Amino acid sequence: MARPTRSSDWGFPRWRSYGAEREAAKVRLCDRHGCDEPGNCPAPKSPNSPERWYFCETHAAEYNRNWNYFEGLTAEEAAQREADERRDASGFAESRHNGWAGPGDGSRSRDELRSLEVLELEVDADFDAVRLAWRRLAKSNHPDVKPGDAEAAKRFQAIQAAYDVLKAAEERRTWKPE
Numbered sequence: 001m002a003r004p005t006r007s008s009d010w011g012f013p014r015w016r017s018y019g020a021e022r023e024a025a026k027v028r029l030c031d032r033h034g035c036d037e038p039g040n041c042p043a044p045k046s047p048n049s050p051e052r053w054y055f056c057e058t059h060a061a062e063y064n065r066n067w068n069y070f071e072g073l074t075a076e077e078a079a080q081r082e083a084d085e086r087r088d089a090s091g092f093a094e095s096r097h098n099g100w101a102g103p104g105d106g107s108r109s110r111d112e113l114r115s116l117e118v119l120e121l122e123v124d125a126d127f128d129a130v131r132l133a134w135r136r137l138a139k140s141n142h143p144d145v146k147p148g149d150a151e152a153a154k155r156f157q158a159i160q161a162a163y164d165v166l167k168a169a170e171e172r173r174t175w176k177p178e
Contacts, residue, residue, distance in 0.1 A: 028040070028054050037059075038056060040056070118158050127167075141159060
């Protein structure tokens with residue numbers, strides 16, 4: 001049988017629906033060895049690399065579970081990158097719950113975790129424990145208790161800032177509209 005020489009769109013390619021091409025669709029398979037699923041989830045081969053793996057949804061989830069975005073960076077470079085990306089993501093303030101790091105359940109931000117570290121508390125400490133630790137550390141490092149000690153004054157300011165961060169987070173969590 002002869003191949004048709006005419007198109008079915010009468011010379012108006014926009015009349016055809018999207019994906020109505022006649023040739024076979026190109027499907028890329030998952031890059032995981034032995035997987036026959038379509039690989040439609042790109043994943044970087046290494047940090048800051050333009051090369052990509054293409055995984056199926058299952059293997060992409062497995063890959064992302066072990067991904068370290070800051071791999072190969074010093075602590076200062078990682079902090080700088082985080083600060084730059086936080087500054088650029090100001091339009092996404094509504095999705096604040098998707099913040100950086102935090103415990104596995106995503107209930108605490110990185111700032112809250114640092115604040116808990118300053119107050120010498122565990123990650124899962126409740127706000128009553130935060131209040132008690134803040135009072136204990138503030139009393140022992142207060143400038144009136146240790147006059148002339150610059151290190152204690154600096155530590156007192158860090159303790160107060162950590163408490164303010166955790167207090168604001170607790171108010172956000174417990175706030176209910178009337």
